[in-house]
Amino acid sequence: MSTTSDRIIKYNPATLELVGELNRTSPDDISLIIQDAKMAQAEWIARPLKERIGILKRLQKHVVLNVDNIVRVICEETGKPRVEAMNADIMSALSATMYSIEMMPSLFQPKNISFGKLSPMMKYLGRRSYIQPRPLGVIVIISPWNYPYGIPFSQAVMAIAAGNSVVLKPSSATPFSGLEVQNAFVTAGVPEHLIQVVLGSGGSVGNALTSSAIDRIIFTGSTEVGKKIMADAANRLTPVTMELGGKDPMIVMADADLHRAAEAAAWGCYVNAGQTCACIKRIYVHDEVYNLFLDLFRDNVSRIKLGYGLNDPEIGMGPLIDEDAVDEMKVHVSRAVEQGGKILFGGQYLEVKGYFFEPTAIIDLPHSSDIVQKEIFGPIVTIHKFQSVEEAISMANDSVYALSGSVWTSDLAMGKMIAERLTGGTINVNNVGYTYGLASTPWGGRGDSGFGHTHGIEGFSELLESHHVHVDRGKFSRELWWHPYGRENLELSHGLLNMIFGGQYSRTMTLLPRMRRWLKGR
Numbered sequence: 001m002s003t004t005s006d007r008i009i010k011y012n013p014a015t016l017e018l019v020g021e022l023n024r025t026s027p028d029d030i031s032l033i034i035q036d037a038k039m040a041q042a043e044w045i046a047r048p049l050k051e052r053i054g055i056l057k058r059l060q061k062h063v064v065l066n067v068d069n070i071v072r073v074i075c076e077e078t079g080k081p082r083v084e085a086m087n088a089d090i091m092s093a094l095s096a097t098m099y100s101i102e103m104m105p106s107l108f109q110p111k112n113i114s115f116g117k118l119s120p121m122m123k124y125l126g127r128r129s130y131i132q133p134r135p136l137g138v139i140v141i142i143s144p145w146n147y148p149y150g151i152p153f154s155q156a157v158m159a160i161a162a163g164n165s166v167v168l169k170p171s172s173a174t175p176f177s178g179l180e181v182q183n184a185f186v187t188a189g190v191p192e193h194l195i196q197v198v199l200g201s202g203g204s205v206g207n208a209l210t211s212s213a214i215d216r217i218i219f220t221g222s223t224e225v226g227k228k229i230m231a232d233a234a235n236r237l238t239p240v241t242m243e244l245g246g247k248d249p250m251i252v253m254a255d256a257d258l259h260r261a262a263e264a265a266a267w268g269c270y271v272n273a274g275q276t277c278a279c280i281k282r283i284y285v286h287d288e289v290y291n292l293f294l295d296l297f298r299d300n301v302s303r304i305k306l307g308y309g310l311n312d313p314e315i316g317m318g319p320l321i322d323e324d325a326v327d328e329m330k331v332h333v334s335r336a337v338e339q340g341g342k343i344l345f346g347g348q349y350l351e352v353k354g355y356f357f358e359p360t361a362i363i364d365l366p367h368s369s370d371i372v373q374k375e376i377f378g379p380i381v382t383i384h385k386f387q388s389v390e391e392a393i394s395m396a397n398d399s400v401y402a403l404s405g406s407v408w409t410s411d412l413a414m415g416k417m418i419a420e421r422l423t424g425g426t427i428n429v430n431n432v433g434y435t436y437g438l439a440s441t442p443w444g445g446r447g448d449s450g451f452g453h454t455h456g457i458e459g460f461s462e463l464l465e466s467h468h469v470h471v472d473r474g475k476f477s478r479e480l481w482w483h484p485y486g487r488e489n490l491e492l493s494h495g496l497l498n499m500i501f502g503g504q505y506s507r508t509m510t511l512l513p514r515m516r517r518w519l520k521g522r
């Protein structure tokens with residue numbers, strides 16, 4: 001990819017062929033785009049729920065019927081194998097659409113609030129509270145290039161299902177996939193401007209967006225950029241959801257099914273050429289099975305074929321996104337060796353057309369070394385030995401990142417115990433990374449991996465305002481805490497406090513008639 005002042009010129013990182021050129025959005029246009037988004041949102045939420053659900057059903061159908069074309073666009077921009085575009089990008093888009101369609105009827109239902117122990121008294125007073133969920137308004141989605149369709153699509157469909165409009169800024173490395181997301185919604189029949197795509201660099205158009213009067217930013221990207229965006233958003237107190245970097249651990253216990261674990265690791269470390277926030281980046285293996293696991297892992301990885309997998313279904317790993325990423329991997333490998341690491345396999349840039357770097361594993365590194373601690377967005381994993389469960393948990397949690405992770409054991413009780421103690425937002429027992437495609441489950445990290453959730457009911461709750469309505473039937477003419485203040489309401493307040501919170505029920509019979517008289521007032 002290269003950008004001139006007003007054009008994005010995109011090349012395929014596997015073949016280095018030109019994909020296409022596009023105009024960048026001018027930052028000066030952002031305020032009009034936001035105004036249009038506000039109007040489209042009002043029009044959208046005014047449409048009957050049944051009609052909105054119908055449009056999302058058409059959206060699902062559009063993706064299913066046009067899957068080959070969408071996959072081609074994703075593959076051309078990223079160089080990823082066709083099967084990965086299908087299984088990750090398309091599946092997560094469709095899973096989120098189906099989940100949204102299922103959830104829409106209940107999303108806007110008012111929900112009564114229980115007053116708990118105060119309920120009988122509130123009923124007597126003729127009062128109730130309920131939540132009327134309502135859309136936030138305009139949601140800005142800023143997305144990365146690694147899953148350029150699945151990530152923004154799944155976030156956009158949930159935002160729109162929750163009655164919002166969306167302004168999407170895809171990465172400049174994958175603008176065509178972003179436009180495909182928009183195209184799907186427009187074809188399905190959403191109002192004009194309900195989803196708009198802005199193209200350009202983060203520093204110009206992205207910054208203009210995050211500084212605008214919008215209602216939430218869903219940012220998926222690096223921790224460093226996430227911090228900048230939060231600072232920009234703070235000026236207007238715009239709420240943010242932060243889906244940031246990862247450094248996922250995999251713990252392999254001695255009783256694990258080692259064949260399954262080694263196959264899982266070969267996929268979990270190198271899917272999308274290791275350019276996945278939830279890729280396995282650190283493997284911890286019990287001492288007793290360490291050597292056997294390494295053999296099985298190496299054997300599985302040796303069967304991964306590198307290349308451009310748009311038309312060859314046997315290609316198992318594509319290129320890195322650009323030349324800078326290759327240079328970064330070279331630096332990481334040489335730094336790891338300087339810090340005492342031994343290369344188990346890989347470590348080389350392939351001298352072919354395209355940005356291909358070998359799947360790489362490094363052993364014997366001190367846990368404090370850079371390569372173990374920093375996010376590496378490429379096909380490099382480090383492997384470590386442990387003797388005890390406590391040691392494994394403590395090493396796995398020794399990271400500023402906490403996005404996801406996995407534990408492998410045939411003892412499910414042990415697996416759950418370890419999973420519950422790991423810091424990541426999602427921990428799998430005997431599986432890895434795929435729950436992003438299960439839209440009913442929440443996704444989100446802690447620490448330098450961010451905060452908040454996309455997907456799941458937790459994700460919907462960040463797209464809706466919990467609007468509280470309190471209704472008083474007006475049975476009484478005044479309140480205990482209103483003017484005029486005086487001895488009587490002070491005594492009544494004190495009595496009420498002792499009765500409700502202090503459990504002093506003995507004076508109830510005298511207190512309540514006095515209170516009723518006070519409330520009836522004049």
Ligand code: NAD
Nearest residue numbers: 143144145170171202206207221222225243244245246277
């Ligand atoms: P990035 O942070 O460089 O860019 C992400 C997006 O932010 C791009 O669209 C970019 O143009 C935009 N941007 C950059 N500066 C901006 C600014 N100042 N204001 C507004 N927007 C700005 O990330 P990337 O290289 O595209 O993606 C890789 C990163 O994303 C990795 O760190 C990876 O772990 C993370 N990621 C996280 C998740 C998750 O779910 N937690 C998923 C995928 C990727």
